[in-house]
Amino acid sequence: MKTILISLLFVVVSCGKESSPEGRSKIRDEKLQQTIDSLKLQNEQIVKEILLIKKELKIENN
Numbered sequence: 001m002k003t004i005l006i007s008l009l010f011v012v013v014s015c016g017k018e019s020s021p022e023g024r025s026k027i028r029d030e031k032l033q034q035t036i037d038s039l040k041l042q043n044e045q046i047v048k049e050i051l052l053i054k055k056e057l058k059i060e061n062n
Helices: 002-013 021-057
Strands: none
């Protein structure tokens, strides 16, 4: 009986997202999307900063 319970426990534990290629793929995709979102925010902030600098220097936008 203990052997069966231990076996079931291993089956349950090994059924996480990380155990299947599809699950690992989803995790990877989520991390990539988070990175892309972060880069978009950084890019927007950089553009805002450049516009502020141009405004301070009174450089026209070509």
